Amino acid sequence: MKIGVLALQGAVQEHLHLLQKLGVEAITVKRAEQLEDLDGLILPGGESTTMGKLLKKYDLIESLYQMHEQGKPLFGTCAGMILLAKEIEGQTESHLGLMDVHVKRNAFGRQIASFEANLVIKEVAEDFPAVFIRAPYIASVSPSVDILAEVDGKVVMARQGPLLASAFHPELTDDVRVHQYFVKMVQESMAKPSRVRV
Amino acid sequence: MKRVGTDRVKRGMAEMQKGGVIMDVVNAEQAKIAEAAGAVAVMALERVPADIRAAGGVARMADPRIVEEVMNAVSIPVMAKARIGHFVEARLLETLGVDYIDESEVLTPADEVFHIDKSQFTVPFVCGARNLGEALRRIGEGASMIRTKGEPGTGNVVEAVRHMRTMQSQIRKVQNMSRDELMTEAKELGAPYELLLQIHETGKLPVVNFAAGGIATPADAALMMHLGADGVFVGSGIFKSENPEKFARAIVEATTHYEDFALIAELSKNLGNAMTGIEISQISPNERMQERGW
Numbered sequence: 001m002k003i004g005v006l007a008l009q010g011a012v013q014e015h016l017h018l019l020q021k022l023g024v025e026a027i028t029v030k031r032a033e034q035l036e037d038l039d040g041l042i043l044p045g046g047e048s049t050t051m052g053k054l055l056k057k058y059d060l061i062e063s064l065y066q067m068h069e070q071g072k073p074l075f076g077t078c079a080g081m082i083l084l085a086k087e088i089e090g091q092t093e094s095h096l097g098l099m100d101v102h103v104k105r106n107a108f109g110r111q112i113a114s115f116e117a118n119l120v121i122k123e124v125a126e127d128f129p130a131v132f133i134r135a136p137y138i139a140s141v142s143p144s145v146d147i148l149a150e151v152d153g154k155v156v157m158a159r160q161g162p163l164l165a166s167a168f169h170p171e172l173t174d175d176v177r178v179h180q181y182f183v184k185m186v187q188e189s190m191a192k193p194s195r196v197r198v
Numbered sequence: 199m200k201r202v203g204t205d206r207v208k209r210g211m212a213e214m215q216k217g218g219v220i221m222d223v224v225n226a227e228q229a230k231i232a233e234a235a236g237a238v239a240v241m242a243l244e245r246v247p248a249d250i251r252a253a254g255g256v257a258r259m260a261d262p263r264i265v266e267e268v269m270n271a272v273s274i275p276v277m278a279k280a281r282i283g284h285f286v287e288a289r290l291l292e293t294l295g296v297d298y299i300d301e302s303e304v305l306t307p308a309d310e311v312f313h314i315d316k317s318q319f320t321v322p323f324v325c326g327a328r329n330l331g332e333a334l335r336r337i338g339e340g341a342s343m344i345r346t347k348g349e350p351g352t353g354n355v356v357e358a359v360r361h362m363r364t365m366q367s368q369i370r371k372v373q374n375m376s377r378d379e380l381m382t383e384a385k386e387l388g389a390p391y392e393l394l395l396q397i398h399e400t401g402k403l404p405v406v407n408f409a410a411g412g413i414a415t416p417a418d419a420a421l422m423m424h425l426g427a428d429g430v431f432v433g434s435g436i437f438k439s440e441n442p443e444k445f446a447r448a449i450v451e452a453t454t455h456y457e458d459f460a461l462i463a464e465l466s467k468n469l470g471n472a473m474t475g476i477e478i479s480q481i482s483p484n485e486r487m488q489e490r491g492w
Binding site: 007008009010011012013014030045046047049050053054057078079105106110111112113114115116117118131132133134151169172173 | 199201215237
């Protein structure tokens, strides 16, 4: 199994570190051709406007769509969640537009409102130490999206088939449980006979 | 229970800026150009360092109206500068809701002995440093992010290079020391022992370290990334260049793809003139901004 971390900008090393802690081969990805032999990809936290522009400029979008069509799991944290979302509040265009969620950027406020909280995450943990930094939340989801965690009644983690998104940063702690969940998603997708191997 | 202003949240904010470019802007229009070019944050100022240098006199915190104008213009984080030791300017910036405060040598220091006790604030701080001792003193006071001082407003990268190389080599030295040498090293560097011990064990600073002070071209930005910077600040380099939009975009892309020299060569074509630089020896030592801070 080989999982990539999109490394255009943001907290890349932290994701690599947790994946390696789980014994998974993890590489940084800056170019479309690096996506080809991956089994899954993490889109990290950072600035979504910056990453969105670089995704487009360096022609990564088509290759990401191909990964998705092949059923390979994608996991977006914070800015990564915004990249995955189909709708972004106040913006007419989405970035990848893959996941049926409507997200609101900087939804909890500016940096002074950034916070830590312990979260109940369905199928993952009862007390996950979650770090929210100028975090977005999911304002609404389509019925095919499974809500995994909430803070103050706002959706902060969700899954839709091979797409996983969190508004917080599991990579900023040493807790591997969210990454473990994603690795399991990748394992399951690899076991599916329907998956087209390239 | 939500906990705000924790170390993890303050340092984490800087982690999210890694691999990115933070640009100095003086109004909403420039802020929008920076955001459109892919900046990860903007620094709202009344004047860029090159103009501060030219104007002389006392440089203070920007007019809050400018800071608010910039905050309203963009969705990326907005930083602002307070004078060294001026904790009231910092408190004002915190109430405005800026995302990061730079306790900066670019402004005229308000205190020639003490820096701001940054641990008392909910908003995170970035501070300049020329060497490991200075970086660790600032982190000890509560800074959540470090940047090299370089020599601001010169368009001359030589001082940023000196400061980054110094820090990296001192980190390597501390990492390779035996544990019983650390207390004396802490004394020599003027650094908190506990932080030095942490560097000895991890081989890196406990916070993000950006390059700043004199970066003027895509190649300068890539050079600093090769020397171990986590990202770059570009002050006068963008809006004092002939074509700010082009320079901004090229510097963002060169920072991401700093290992791709053919690409950076491509990005560097037809940019027009970079800002006019100043040779460091032409600036008398008492006018060097990097000497400010203790």
